[in-house]
Amino acid sequence: MSEMKNIKNLKEFSTSADRFEGANLLCPGCAHSIIVREVLNATNDDLILSAATGCLEVCTAVYPYTSWDASWIHIGFENASTAIAGAEAMHKALKRKGRLKQERDPKFVAFGGDGATYDIGFQWLSGCFERGHNMMYVCLDNEVYANTGGQRSSSTPIGASATTSPAGRVSYGEKMNKKDMLAIMAAHGAPYVAQVAPNKWKDMIKKIQTGFAANGPVYINAMSACTTEWKFLPEDTIAISDMATDSLVFPLYEIIDGTKLNITYRPKTVVPVEEYLAAQGRFKHLFKDEYKYLIKEWQERVDAKWDYLQRREEASV
């Protein structure tokens, strides 16, 4: 049985039991810490956590300190998923043998960046989902390998300048389209996958609680605006996140049992994609005359995806 919190307002939510301390070395304005706190504050249950190598881990576990007030495993870049799946399997076995007395099961949650998730840890993650572990995997998707200096990942969107896909006289930056991880994870037949963003905290809590109540593996793709690599001022994290969700660059939706798709946020006024791009240094070069056609293509891609999501939602009632 899981104990879900009844959260009334943001003040109460943000000051409720903190299992992730503000004392950490993440950049000012880093969305990783906002997302982690939102995930952990959504439940009162005990937590067993893992983190892949990446910004979150290196900035929260600097020996001899820790920012984590919960059981926490740091493991390699690739296998935060299998570490937490192993812990979950052990818990199940000990329970079966009658060696655990707790009334409620803890929640098993793994965190990884998009480099760890979309690329390097992908086969481990896929295996966990295929085996059906009772776990939640949260990808902190900042669309770049931030911890090692901003290399592109398969989550980096077209036109972004990254250190291994730099924009310049001969290139407009990243050439490949962002991988659709939500569709891939839903295709595993997982009971619940969802895209979330830290600015939409109520939507986030609802999805995290739905995920915790699900029976089987849950994938959460969390948009994590990166002040350092996206190149915006630290105080603008939430404003950038608002532009991302309101331009539909990051649509908020969920897929249940691999089939039923629900859109969970429809902006009242849709912001042009151009505004989202203009607010970040990584897209600055797109505003030169020779690359402006890419902004139009960006808008077309976002519109097409939104159309597709709406059609899928209608079709899966």
Ligand SMILES: Cc1ncc(C[n+]2csc(CCOP(=O)(O)OP(=O)(O)O)c2C)c(N)n1
């Ligand atoms: C197998 C392996 N390859 C490379 C590295 C070096 N490395 C450590 S963290 C990191 C980048 C992490 O990027 P991401 O997963 O996107 O998380 P972020 O730091 O952006 O939150 C890399 C390349 C490593 N530790 N292990």
